[in-house]
Amino acid sequence: MKVLKFGGSSVAQPDRIRGIVNILKGYYASGDHFTVVFSAFGGVTDSLIEMSALAARGDDRYGQLFQEFADRHQSAINDLLTDDRLRDETAGQMRRSHEVLKNLLYGIFLVREASPRTMDYVLSFGERSSSYIITQCMQQAGIPAEYLDARRILKTDKTFGNAKVAFDKSYDKIREHYREHPQVQVVTGFIASAKGGLTTTLGRGGSDYTASLLAAGLDASAIEIWTDVSGVLTADPRRVKKAFTIPRMTYAEAMEMSHFGAKVIYPPTLMPALQKRIPLYIKNTFEPDFPGTKVSEESDKNGVAVRGISSINDVALCTVSGTGMFGVPGIAGRIFGSLAVAGINVILITQGSSEHAISFAVQPTAADRAKEAVEDAFAFEIERGVVNRVKVEKDLSVVAIIGENMRYQPGISGRLFRALGKNGINAVAIAQGSSELNVSVVISREDETKALNALHEAFFLSDYKTLHLFIIGVGLIGGTLLKQIEQQNAYLRERRGMEVKVVGLANTKKMLFDAEGIDLASWKKRLVASELTTDLPVFVGRMRSLNLSNSIFVDNTADDKIASFYESILDDSISISTPNKIATSSGYLQYQRLKNIADKRGVQFRYETNVGAGLPVISTLRDLIDSGDRINKIEGVLSGSLSYIFNNFDGSRPFAEIVREAKDKGFTEPDPRIDLSGKDVARKILILGRETGIPLDPEHVSVEGFLPEGAMEAKSVDGFFSVLEENGDYFAELQQRAAADGKALRMIATLEGEEATVGVQAVGNDNPFYTLSGSDNMIVFTSDRYRVRPLVVRGPGAGAEVTAAGVFAEIIQIGSSLS
Structure with missing residues (x-):
């Protein structure tokens, strides 16, 4: 004998009931002996509670809810029963039963009270109605089914709402009834009766409890709890999207899972099954072929540690x-x-x-x-x-x-x-x-x-982790980063066990959030269509409130307002990767504070792309220092835009034309003065100095300007270019003077001791910077180990592709550190 129980979600609609009947036909055809327990139609118990509460308050709207209750059951009868005799018989029985309920509710309305005893009786109409209708439906399908009101066989005390079962008496009545009734018994879940025939209910999970009690009384071979999930899952699927079914577990494990919130099994259900050592199966009504979860006394000491x-x-x-x-x-x-x-x-x-x-x-x-x-x-x-x-x-x-x-x-x-x-x-x-x-x-x-x-x-998922990215700035660098993530995600999942989900995006106008991950094939359309106007405090607050594991904030801007939020972001245990140099090149105390907060919170503050775009400059410097080397001198062409400009300034074209070309190619900032002033390079040598342990502040970096008077004071970018064009002879003379000595002009930053300088220098062919081409950066480290032949890092120092790749590499490194 097997005991099968179907919950409210399984019988919520006629189509689902037809599916259940098909499942039961398979059991009957295979010769299995079974009995089946049903809950009330989905939502009916809550409706009965609500109409009772309204009646007890003297609110006649209870009548409307009652009518909806009656109509719903009549609609199910009309939909499910095509046999005229069965349909008329069932409709008549429901009318009589519901008339009793109607009068009961009117009594509650008159006395303005719904006692626990009365409520148990009211609630019984849910299971009694559903079970009777489904019994008739099973008969129509050729299954010899018989309706059984559980009040006839389950006896309890008078603790209304959560009655205590009289086990021996109930088991005797169960066995007696089943001996005399060989048909397939369709039993009302949740309800029982006390002395004098008073209706009682079995509390939360009462229908499951009914099934377990029947199984214990009948010494059944198995209990099957059919619900709307595929067994007991590793976690709540509403909270953990990657939760999956646990194939088998022990009674003790199931008891613990139920105590700590798992809604699939309730502790009272397990007790009779545990006492009789009856295995219990949790199965999905909507995936009947899925094996689900088996709960038994079997334990596998070599199995997984955490169920x-x-x-x-x-x-x-x-x-x-x-x-x-x-x-x-x-x-x-x-x-x-x-x-x-x-x-x-x-x-x-x-x-x-x-x-x-x-x-x-x-x-x-x-x-x-x-x-x-x-x-x-x-x-x-x-x-x-x-x-x-x-x-x-x-x-x-x-x-x-x-x-x-x-x-x-x-x-x-x-x-x-x-x-x-x-x-x-x-x-x-x-x-x-x-x-x-x-x-x-x-x-x-x-x-x-x-x-x-x-x-x-x-x-x-110890070999698989999900990173949740919140990205501000989706222009050249940010857009390229999103494209790289989309192209590489499959590889990362397969080879690195890592999935990168972009869950927040913002540009200067709109912002977008999706905790399940934004489709990177359509992010532009979704961002444009978003109704959320960009607001930095709101963006950061939303990132905090989503509170997703393995969160990483990516700032692809040069905005000082965004950098002002870094402290609170790190303090919320969210890692940061950014090419934005504002935070790392402002006041030393603030820079140190950000590093300390990251260390304290155990998160990463990464800014490799602050210096040299995608080149491993900061990481190389850290490796040297961490391994015990002492840095004596750092020299560098640290700006891809300036490198491009001076590498192409060979006297064949005016300086202004080359600068405009660099701007058009996206190598410089929209306002090239930011690059040509040397301030950006100064920030980079400042950052490198800090990485060596020197407490430099911006005013400690000496920048020697080379632009003619009036260039920096121009009112617009066009005005700036006009000044450059007017001073063509000045720039030509600079180049010719260097060329006459066999040298080339380069903007070079130098850190020696605690002195940091930035300026244009003329270098000969014996200098490593002489051979630079394109937009390459070059950083030269002279240290105790690399004194005779300095360590050189060279490569593209500008461009969206390499900068985005550098940020992407940091994201992966942060993800790896979370293992």
């Missing part, structure tokens, strides 16, 4: 502390005894070895009562000052990793806390039982979803 990750969404943490607790026996007994007397359920308990404090989690609605109960119990000690008043913290959640095999594998807790720490999630309290069946962590409620995803990735 699932679950959470309790909203808890309050109460802490009792004080010097008067140390070494005093009976403290815990007094605390939890007072809570028991107050009828307060404790979700989690944790105590440090110092015995100075005991913390326990309760439902937030019970927190104030818990505080009062414990303080009453310790009134004498509190008055003497040896025990403190109870501290209550709210807006918390409990996240738990669950699995019987955790006890056999060391390092599980370490992985848990490492995953939380990498994502900036603070543990308020920790609890782990000696059985090591679960490790529970109390965290801020706002971090719950982030924690679930981080832990799921750590334990189930």
Whole structure:
């Protein structure tokens, strides 16, 4: 004998009921002996509660809800039953039953009260109606089905709303009834009866409980719980999109998962099955061929350590502390005894070895009562000052990793806390039982979803991680970066176990968010169509509120306003990658503060592209210093735009023409004065100086200008070019003077000791900068190890492709550091 149970979502619509009947026809055709339990149609129980509440308030709108209830069941009859006799018989039975409900509701309306006893009776009409209709539908399909009102066989006490089952009496009645009724019994879930025939209900998950009780009474071979998900999942799929089905688990693991919020199985359901060692299967009504999850006593010690990750969404943490607790026996007994007397359920308990404090989690609605109960119990000690008043913290959640095999594998807790720490999630309290069946962590409620995803990735997708990018600036560099990510994502997934999701985008006008990831083939259209106007505080706030694991902020601008948000972004445990030099080249104290916050929060602050675009300049310098080398001198052509200009300034064309060409090719800023002033180069040598450990500020860098008078003061870019054209002879003379000595002009930045300078120099063919071409950058490191032959880094120093590639490389490096 098998016991099958179908939940409310499975029977919510006639089409779904037809699908169930087809499943049951397969069981019947194969010769399986089975009985089946049904819940009320999806949403009906809530409707019955609402109409009762309205009636109890004297609100006659309950009548409208009742009529919708009656019409829905009649509509199902008309849709499902094509046999005239069965349809008329069923409709007549429903009319009589619903007339009783109508009168009952009118009685509630008159007396303005819906007692727990009355409510149990009202709620019974949901399961009684659905089960009777489906019984008739099964008969029409050729299955010899018989309707069974569970009140005839399940006996309870009179604890209305959550009645306690009289097991022996119920099991006797179950066996007696099934001996006398060989037909396929269709049983109402959720309901039972007390002495005198009073209707009772079995509480949350009551229909599952009905199925388990039937199975225990009949010594069934299996229980099948048919629902709308494909078994027990590794985590809540609404929170963790990559959650997947757990093929099998033990009763203890299932019990823990249900306690910590998993809605597929409820603890009372498991108890009768556990006592009789009856395996329980969780299956999907909409994917009947999927094997689902098997719950049994079988344990595989060589299996995975963590079976699932679950959470309790909203808890309050109460802490009792004080010097008067140390070494005093009976403290815990007094605390939890007072809570028991107050009828307060404790979700989690944790105590440090110092015995100075005991913390326990309760439902937030019970927190104030818990505080009062414990303080009453310790009134004498509190008055003497040896025990403190109870501290209550709210807006918390409990996240738990669950699995019987955790006890056999060391390092599980370490992985848990490492995953939380990498994502900036603070543990308020920790609890782990000696059985090591679960490790529970109390965290801020706002971090719950982030924690679930981080832990799921750590334990189930350890070779696969998702990076969530928030990108500001989608012009040349940002647009190219998005294209590179789109082209490379498949490779990263396959070869690096890494998926890059862009979840936030912004330009100067619009911003766009999608926690599931923005399609990079259509991001431009979506951004243009977005109704969100760009607002930096709102963008940063939204990034914070989404609170996604492995978040990275990418700033592809040169905007000082955006850089002003770096501190708060890093402080929210979000890594940063940026070619924006503002933050790293402004005040030294602020630069150092950003580095310190990143270190404190365990996140990355990356800015390789601040110097040399995609060239490994900063990383090379760090490697030298970290390995013990001492830097004596740094020289560099650090601007791709200036490199292009001076490499092409050979006297064959006017200087102004070359500058305009560089601007048209996108090598310079829209206003070339930013490049030609030397300020951008000064920022770069400043950054390199800071990386060597020298506390340089902008005023410490000496910049020797070479532009003629009036160039920097021009009112517009066109005016600036006019000044350049008017001073053609001046630039030609500079070039000719250098050429006469066999030299070429280069804008070179130098750091020697603690002195940093920037200026145009004429270099001969014995100088490494002489051979530069195109827009190449070159950085020369002279150090103790590289004294005779300096270390040279050379390559393209400008252009969207190489700069975007440098940012992309940093994103991947940040992702790798999160493992």
